Amino acid sequence: MARAAAAAVLSDPVVPAPESVASEVVLPELWVVEASQWLSSSAGRVALEGYSWMQAVHWVAGSGLYQPRRHRSSGLRSFTKTTIYIAQLLAELTPCRPGIEYLMRRTGLSERAVEYHLAALRETGLLAYISKGTRVRGERAQASEFARMIPPEYDAALGIRTVLRDETAPAYTRAVTGIAETGRKLMAKLGKQAARKVRRPRPKTSSKVSVKASPTGTPEDVDGVAETAVSEGTRCTPMGGGGSTSSSAADTYPPSESKLASGQSESSSRKKSKAKAGGSKTGRRKLNRIGRRYQLGRELTQQVEWLRGCAVPRIAWVAQNVADAGWTVTEVLAWLHLRGTAQRVHRGSGLLAVLLANAENVLDTPAKRADAIAQWRGAQEAQRRHDIERVRTERERYEGDWQDPTSRAVRSKVDSAIAQLKSISRPAVQDLPDDPSDPGAASYEVGEAEFADIRAAARDGLAHGDTSLINDTIHACGPDEALRVYGPELISRARRIDQFRRSSLTTLIYGA
Structure with missing residues (x-):
């Protein structure tokens, strides 16, 4: 009851006596501030179905109580025929989650014009936010979900009596219990208006749209609305108000704005799309x-x-x-x-x-x-072959046993040392006698002076972390010959450097 009283204070409606005359009621201006355009703070009641809601829409259109230019300088000047047509489209949606693109496609209006008409429906108390849409970059856009509301001014004008059956329920779940005798004639006229489909208004040459209004808000006061009769269906009059205390907009998973239905079943829309794709040659629009x-x-x-x-x-x-x-x-x-x-x-x-x-x-x-x-594709193929050959050459180079030293000075010393090794070892092997036990054979032995340059080059390479010279000698001449040439100190240093290099927990920093 406290929430219902608070909601009534926001709108300040004039509630008549149960059997008062509708023409004697002085109604306030229709204007709902932005803070009261949510379902939790709305002073109206939820419309249980689209027929009774369209009665309230036509009453608002003919009442002349909506004067938006007194509160803002942009947007609509009044409640227009296009607003009624958009409300008719919203009455077909369950839940009422209209996508902006869907309304633009059905009405032929721009995005801003559609937003203006939706704002008019909210400002007159006919729509209330259940959840507001999101526009987040990188995510799927979500459309706003509305509750179709009946403003309290409508109940006051027609003498409709409502009651809150459950005191713990929100105030917007009020149910209709009766209507004044003087309001039945106007209710019948609104029922005829709501039973007819309003066609899509044709665009005018002038941007000014005039709407005639009367204090009673009869449906004939809206000028020039083209209508066609529709079939009768199951309706709920104010005298037979239901006892439901929950909103007709159930909690559903919020669909994408681009995949909203237009009131038809999913199976029927799929059949139509398949028939259009398979049976028509012009199903796909040709680009201009x-x-x-x-x-x-x-x-x-x-x-x-x-x-x-x-x-x-x-x-x-x-x-x-x-x-x-x-x-x-x-x-x-x-x-x-x-x-x-x-x-x-x-x-x-x-x-x-x-x-x-x-x-x-x-x-x-x-x-x-x-x-x-053809020339472009040939160049692409040549580039592809060149890339394959380059990758193959690099793989063969880096996956082999031998790697050239990075320093040019070390590389030149390595080349000279290898050449010197080849020149020294060959005469020694050729001059050795076939029988080493022969006492007359002259023995050939290389001294320390011959290996001074080789050891200097190897020591310089180890100072920079390069063990390739010693390793190549081990692979070419054997461990014993390498030990005789370089000595145990250089061989041990080379092995430690190789061992540390293979460990992922060690970082080597070499001096100059």
Whole structure:
């Protein structure tokens, strides 16, 4: 009861006596502030179905109580016929979660115009937010969910009596218990108006739309609304109000705004889409000149590396000449290969404009463009083979046993040491006698002086962490010969360096 009293204070409606005359009731202006446009703070009651809600919509349209220009300078000037048509579309949705794109498609209006009409329905108390939509970049957009509400001014004008059956329930779950005798005639007229479908209004040459109003808000006061009769269905009059204390908008998973239904079942929409795709040759709309430009611009931003991140409309404008000439994205890529690109690109759209200058006149025939594509594909194949050969050469180099020293000075000393080893070992082996036990044979022994340069080169390499000279000698001449040439100290240092290098827990820092 406390919540109901608080909601009544926000709107300050004038509630008449049970059998008072509707024409004697002085109604306040229809205006709901933004803070009261939510279901939890609304002073109205939830409409149980679309028929009774459309009665309230037509009453608001003819009452003349909605004067938005007294509170703001932009938006609608009054409740228009287009607003009634949008309300009719909302009455078909369950739950009432209208997507902006869906309403734009059904009404032919712009996004801002649709938002203006939805704001008019909220400001008159006919709609209340259940959850507000989100527009987060990188995530799927969610549409706002509304509750169809009946404002308290409507109940006061027609003498409708309501009661809150459950005191613990919210105030917006009030149920109808009766109506004044003087309001039955007006209720019957509103019922006829709600039973007819309002056609989509045609656009006028003038932006000004006038709506006639009367104090009683009869349906005939809305001028020029085209209507057609619809079939009778199950309806709920105010005299037979139900006892439900919950909102008709159930908790559902919020669908995507782009996949909202228009009141029809999912199976019927699937059948229609399949029939259109299979039975009609014109199911897919053919692109016009502007569409081809945007298609080529989108494909270029996806396939050209230095155009990624550029705006598609700008690229479409830059490539408009080749797009109008019928070029495909493959032909544009072939032309860009022939022209060549810069190493550093500061502005992709500007570079594309320079490269595509007079392209449609140079390759003016399909045969020339096909030849350019063949040259581009040949260059791609040659580049692919070159990359394979380069990777193979590097793999063979780094996976082999021998690696050249990084220092040029060390490499020159290694080459000279290997050449000296070859020149020294060969005469020694050739001069050795076949029988070493022969006392007359002269023995050949290499002294320390011959290996001074080799040991200096190996010591210099170890100072820089390079053990390749000692390792190559071990592999070529054996461990014993390497030990005789370099000595145990250098061999031990080389083994420790190799052992530390293989460990992932050790970092070697070499001196100069």
